[in-house]
Amino acid sequence: xxxxxxxxxxxxxxxxxxxxxxxxxxxxxxxxxxxxxxxxxxxxxxxxxxxxxxxxxxxxxxxxxxxxxxxxxxxxxxxxxxxxxxxxxxxxxxxxxxxxxxxxxxxxxxxxxxxxxxxxxxxxxxxxxxxxxxxxxxxxxxxxxxxxxxxxxxxxxxxxxxxxxxxxxxxxxxxxxxxxxxxxxxxxxxxxxxxxxxxxxxxxxxxxxxxxxxxxxxxxxxxxxxxxxxxxxxxxxxxxxxxxxxxxxxxxxxxxxxxxxxxxxxxxxxxxxxxxxxxxxxxx
Amino acid sequence: xxxxxxxxxxxxxxxxxxxxxxxxxxxxxxxxxxxxxxxxxxxxxxxxxxxxxxxxxxxxxxxxxxxxxxxxxxxxxxxxxxxxxxxxxxxxxxxxxxxxxxxxxxxxxxxxxxxxxxxxxxxxxxxxxxxxxxxxxxxxxxxxxxxxxxxxxxxxxxxxxxxxxxxxxxxxxxxxxxxxxxxxxxxxxxxxxxxxxxxxxxxxxxxxxxxxxxxxxxxxxxxxxxxxxxxxxxxxxxxxxxxxxxxxxxxxxxxxxxxxxxxxxxxxx
Numbered sequence: 001x002x003x004x005x006x007x008x009x010x011x012x013x014x015x016x017x018x019x020x021x022x023x024x025x026x027x028x029x030x031x032x033x034x035x036x037x038x039x040x041x042x043x044x045x046x047x048x049x050x051x052x053x054x055x056x057x058x059x060x061x062x063x064x065x066x067x068x069x070x071x072x073x074x075x076x077x078x079x080x081x082x083x084x085x086x087x088x089x090x091x092x093x094x095x096x097x098x099x100x101x102x103x104x105x106x107x108x109x110x111x112x113x114x115x116x117x118x119x120x121x122x123x124x125x126x127x128x129x130x131x132x133x134x135x136x137x138x139x140x141x142x143x144x145x146x147x148x149x150x151x152x153x154x155x156x157x158x159x160x161x162x163x164x165x166x167x168x169x170x171x172x173x174x175x176x177x178x179x180x181x182x183x184x185x186x187x188x189x190x191x192x193x194x195x196x197x198x199x200x201x202x203x204x205x206x207x208x209x210x211x212x213x214x215x216x217x218x219x220x221x222x223x224x225x226x227x228x229x230x231x232x233x234x235x236x237x238x239x240x241x242x243x244x245x246x247x248x249x250x251x252x253x254x255x256x257x258x259x260x261x262x263x264x265x266x267x268x269x270x271x272x273x274x275x276x277x278x279x280x281x282x283x284x
Numbered sequence: 285x286x287x288x289x290x291x292x293x294x295x296x297x298x299x300x301x302x303x304x305x306x307x308x309x310x311x312x313x314x315x316x317x318x319x320x321x322x323x324x325x326x327x328x329x330x331x332x333x334x335x336x337x338x339x340x341x342x343x344x345x346x347x348x349x350x351x352x353x354x355x356x357x358x359x360x361x362x363x364x365x366x367x368x369x370x371x372x373x374x375x376x377x378x379x380x381x382x383x384x385x386x387x388x389x390x391x392x393x394x395x396x397x398x399x400x401x402x403x404x405x406x407x408x409x410x411x412x413x414x415x416x417x418x419x420x421x422x423x424x425x426x427x428x429x430x431x432x433x434x435x436x437x438x439x440x441x442x443x444x445x446x447x448x449x450x451x452x453x454x455x456x457x458x459x460x461x462x463x464x465x466x467x468x469x470x471x472x473x474x475x476x477x478x479x480x481x482x483x484x485x486x487x488x489x490x491x492x493x494x495x496x497x498x499x500x501x502x503x504x505x506x507x508x509x510x511x512x513x514x515x516x517x518x519x520x521x522x523x524x525x526x527x528x529x530x531x532x533x534x535x536x537x538x539x540x541x542x543x544x545x546x547x548x549x550x551x552x553x
Contacts, residue, residue, distance in 0.1 A: 014313035021307060022298045024477045025443060033291045036312050099425045107539060115536065118543045121427070122528035156519040182476075185523075187515045194504075196511045200478030223537050230536035249516045252480040253509070255447040255470045258438040262410040262502050 019049060024200040025186060027051050046070055050182040050201065053149045053159050055128060058082045067130040067147040069161065074098045081113045081130045101133050105142055108222045109133045115226050116146055119234065124150045127158075140168040146233055159184040160240075162233055169209060175225070177232055179206045180192050183240050185248065198248050199267065206236055289322055294324040300471035300479065301448035302439035305376060328375040334467075335433045337417050338373050340364075340380040347380065349373055350452075352421040353429035365390045365421065366400055396422055396430065402494045403432065406535055410501065411436050416449075428458040432497070444474035451501065453486065455493050462488045462496045466504055482508055 015034050022030045028051045047070050054068040055171055061082035068078040075094060077086040084106060112131040120129040127150030133142055135245045148160040165178045174214060186199040210232075213225040285293070292311060296306045299307040304327055311323050335350040347364040355361040355370065361382075370387050371380035392400060400420040403451050408417045417434035432453040439446045453464035463486060470480040486503050490496045527533070534540065 011314050014310040016305060018295070018310040018314070019379055020473055020477045021300055021303050021310075021471070022295065022477075023481075024479055026298065030295070033295060034314060036291055037288070037311075039344055043312070104348075115540050118540050121547075122530070122534060122543065123525050123527065124523070150523050152400055156515075156523055158523040186522075187519050189511050189515060194482065194507065196480075196482040196508065196515075198480050198515055200472075200476060200511075202478065203478035204475065226540075227536040230534065230540075234536075237524075238526070241526060245516070245520065247476075247478055248480075248520070249512055251445070251472055252470045252478065253512050255438070255445050255472065256468065256480065256508070258412060258440075259415055259436040259447045259449045259470075260410070260413055260468075261499070262505060 008040065010186045011038055011041060015041050015045055016049070024184075025197060027201075050161050050184060050203075051161075052157060052184055052186070053147055053161070054078075055149065057086060058085075061086055067128055069145065069147065069148055071145045071163075072130075073131045073132070079132070081109065081132060085137070099134060101142075102135050104218065105133050105135055107218070108142070109144075109227060111222055112144075112146070112226055112229070115230060116148075116233075119230065120148055123237070124148060124158075126150060130263065136165070136167070138168065140172050142166055146229075155188055155190070157184070157186040160237065162236070164229065166229070172212070173214075174209055174211050175228065176207065176209045177229060178203075179232060179236060181206065181233075181236050181240060183237075183244060185244055187248070198252065202240065202243060202247065203241060204236065204243075206232065208232055288319075289326070292319070292323055292455055293326045293329075294476055296323070296330050299330075300446055301437055301469055302441060302446035303471070304378075308376060323512055324376060328373075330502050331373070331378070335419075336378065337435050337437055338371075338378045338380050340363075340367065340369065340371060340383055342380075342383045342385060343367055343369070346417040348419040348433055348435060349372070349375075350419065350421070350431075350433055352423065352433070353419060356424070363387075363390045363421075365392050365396075365417075392420060392422065396420055399430070399432075399493065403434075403497070406494050406498050407434060410498065411449075412438070428456050430455050430457065433463075434495070434497075445470070445472045447471070451497070453493075453497065460489055460491050462486060462490070462493060462500075466501065468508070482511075 019027060019030060031045055031049055035045060055065050056068055056078055056271045057063040057065055058080035061080065064082050066080045066082060072079040074086055075090065077088050077090050079086050086098060096105040110132060112261045116129045116131055120127055127148060130147045131144060133144035136143055143165045146162040151157040161182045162186065166175050168175055182201055184201040188197040210228040212221060215221045295311065308323055308327065332349055332351055332354065335348055336548060337346045337351055340347050347367060349362050353363045355363060359373050361370055368387055368391055369383055369385050371383040374381050402417045403420065407418055415438050416434055419433040421431040423431060433457060434451040436449040447470040449468050451464065451466045453462055455462050465483060465485050467483045472478045486500050488496050488500060491493065
């Protein structure tokens with residue numbers, strides 16, 4: 001589809017460009033503003049723009065918290081990965097239309113939630129994780145989203161969103177995993193007469209082919225997928241963490257120094273003074 | 285203000301330094317070309333309210349637009365009392381138009397001229413080359429007050445970043461009080477959208493205004509550097525570890541449950 005020919009696509013691209021420029025701490029507000037300006041963009045934008053994840057409690061799993069995004073939403077309810085139920089509860093009629101993973105995929109979803117919960121504990125030492133899967137047309141293929149959220153009231157928040165697609169190659173011996181990762185990181189410091197915010201998001205796409213290691217039973221196949229996806233997401237998060245650290249704490253600080261820098265000035269003055277001294281010496 | 289214009293206005297106020305033209309183009313694509321005038325109006329009032337650098341091609345230098353140097357009778361025109369000119373502005377491209385040169389009537393007096401020179405000297409030392417523009421604007425209605433603005437901007441959209449620093453001060457010569465605010469905005473948008481914003485309110489007393497500004501701006505800069513370090517070492521590091529406490533990567537697969545067994549055992553469960 002060419003954007004020049006389709007006005008709706010041009011509007012959508014312009015909306016994404018706008019959201020890439022406006023204050024990232026207000027992404028949810030700005031999304032609503034753009035939808036008010038052009039309501040026809042609502043569905044496309046809500047399903048593609050990442051916003052900080054909401055948290056809900058699952059009343060059928062001891063109020064255990066789970067993460068909410070467009071991928072586990074139906075109407076105004078969100079499916080919990082723990083009980084596999086939608087909350088607030090949907091009517092019987094609505095539930096007949098609600099998306100659920102197939103039985104086999106739900107088994108994989110359960111084990112993935114378990115595994116990524118251990119991973120979350122090891123790396124985040126707190127926070128919440130949730131994994132949601134959905135079936136694709138080809139029986140062996142599937143898609144899903146792996147979510148992590150770690151926050152500390154309003155002053156620092158980390159949201160990881162890994163949207164994944166697993167498609168079989170070579171008759172099911174190998175799989176291609178495509179992952180689009182967005183990490184939303186918000187940090188702020190609010191002091192008397194002074195407020196500082198470092199906030200935003202970075203996105204990376206990764207694609208990797210991996211073997212199922214000769215897995216044949218359903219359980220073996222599930223374990224192989226979790227091993228492949230777990231290893232991949234662990235690598236991506238390590239790289240993204242390094243990237244975030246570089247961008248947030250080096251890049252923005254360097255840019256700041258391009259507009260205001262009294263420290264470098266002292267160094268330049270010092271250098272100038274040295275040059276003068278050298279000139280003076282040379283003149284002797 | 286209509287709801288439509290209010291939304292446009294909020295979006296424009298949110299636009300990062302140096303990206304107004306792109307935001308303008310996006311808004312027209314999302315809504316309609318017919319809204320160009322509404323969007324431009326919002327851009328104009330944002331530029332004036334926040335104090336913005338504009339280029340004067342006739343003089344090959346930058347000047348400022350703000351409410352403090354707007355012409356009293358003809359609000360769309362601005363004075364530069366140092367360059368001794370009056371100009372209108374193409375607010376979208378931040379360029380002076382209809383420039384009238386050699387207009388003497390708003391020229392600074394000797395004391396104000398000296399203040400400007402001293403500020404220039406300070407700015408040359410405290411900001412990188414050629415990024416900062418200083419404005420000294422006496423106020424007709426309040427003869428004890430002088431408005432001082434410093435706007436520094438470095439734009440590099442080709443490398444996906446833009447940054448600005450804006451200081452706005454109100455100095456009362458009689459009471460020797462300096463009030464104002466400093467706002468900083470850095471935008472980095474390669475494969476994402478990261479922004480760093482900070483602001484500080486200023487309220488000081490003293491007779492040497494340049495010295496006061498120098499001290500408060502240097503202090504703010506130093507505080508920001510300390511905050512960067514704090515945010516990195518305290519908050520960021522607490523959100524997610526680089527490696528698990530075991531210092532090795534996760535052993536995925538069936539054995540992953542052992543971590544939980546191990547932890548429960550360690551806790552005596």
